[in-house]
Amino acid sequence: MFERFTRGARDVVEGAVGHAERAGDADVTPEHLLLALLDAEGTKAAYACAALGVTDRRDAVTAALAEARRRGGVSEADEGALAGLGIDVGAIVSRVEEAHGEGALERTRTKRRRFTGHRSFARESKEVLEQSLRVAIGRGDRSIGDEHLLLALTVRPGVVRDVLAAHGASYDEVVRVLGTS
Amino acid sequence: MTEATDLAERAGDRDPRIGLRAVAALRRLLERLESVQVRSARNQGWSWQEIAAELGVSRQAVHKKYGRQ
Numbered sequence: 001m002f003e004r005f006t007r008g009a010r011d012v013v014e015g016a017v018g019h020a021e022r023a024g025d026a027d028v029t030p031e032h033l034l035l036a037l038l039d040a041e042g043t044k045a046a047y048a049c050a051a052l053g054v055t056d057r058r059d060a061v062t063a064a065l066a067e068a069r070r071r072g073g074v075s076e077a078d079e080g081a082l083a084g085l086g087i088d089v090g091a092i093v094s095r096v097e098e099a100h101g102e103g104a105l106e107r108t109r110t111k112r113r114r115f116t117g118h119r120s121f122a123r124e125s126k127e128v129l130e131q132s133l134r135v136a137i138g139r140g141d142r143s144i145g146d147e148h149l150l151l152a153l154t155v156r157p158g159v160v161r162d163v164l165a166a167h168g169a170s171y172d173e174v175v176r177v178l179g180t181s
Numbered sequence: 182m183t184e185a186t187d188l189a190e191r192a193g194d195r196d197p198r199i200g201l202r203a204v205a206a207l208r209r210l211l212e213r214l215e216s217v218q219v220r221s222a223r224n225q226g227w228s229w230q231e232i233a234a235e236l237g238v239s240r241q242a243v244h245k246k247y248g249r250q
Contacts, residue, residue, distance in 0.1 A: 073209040073213065074209065078202060079206075085203050087203075
């Protein structure tokens with residue numbers, strides 16, 4: 001599959017590893033893929049993110065990702081759905097943090113120094129890469145570019161899809177600005 | 182928060198997407214809560230056997246999941 005990745009898509013994958021390393025995270029997650037996509041310049045994904053105003057709101061996107069992480073992987077949209085069941089996620093997070101410290105619900109970061117040199121892709125990230133291939137095939141494209149990675153992130157359920165949608169980059173919107181080419 | 186509020190209101194509409202989203206989110210939150218509690222119990226000197234008994238699962242299951250952290 002990787003031989004079909006364009007230079008831009010490879011840069012995103014490598015950039016995601018860099019984001020994971022700098023954050024001290026054990027795995028490369030879809031969040032890291034999104035952060036790497038926002039670093040892109042001169043690519044189709046960069047064009048789409050700029051056209052939808054996501055690039056300009058990079059700080060807000062980063063903050064939303066951090067907040068969802070702090071809440072144990074619960075996005076703002078998830079929080080609303082759970083509120084419909086009478087579950088107050090904010091209250092749960094506050095109480096857990098009171099008892100176990102700030103950030104207690106975040107996924108644990110790597111403590112094993114021997115893993116600092118090499119990071120593996122989380123299952124969710126592998127699914128994003130597989131999804132990007134399906135998206136490319138579905139659009140009739142022969143190679144996988146970073147725009148297919150962006151589209152894959154808007155398709156796969158999870159925090160990244162929710163954060164992108166909340167900042168104007170739903171699947172439909174990304175498809176619209178990319179056109180049919 | 183407007184999006185969250187809208188979703189909360191729509192949850193009463195029996196929209197499966199909202200219900201399923203809530204279940205998936207709750208599952209993620211549950212995993213994180215379990216991890217926090219297991220770590221806390223270990224820090225307080227609980228054995229894997231004691232933790233497993235409280236969670237209602239086998240000692241092997243708990244150890245396999247959290248033993249290396």
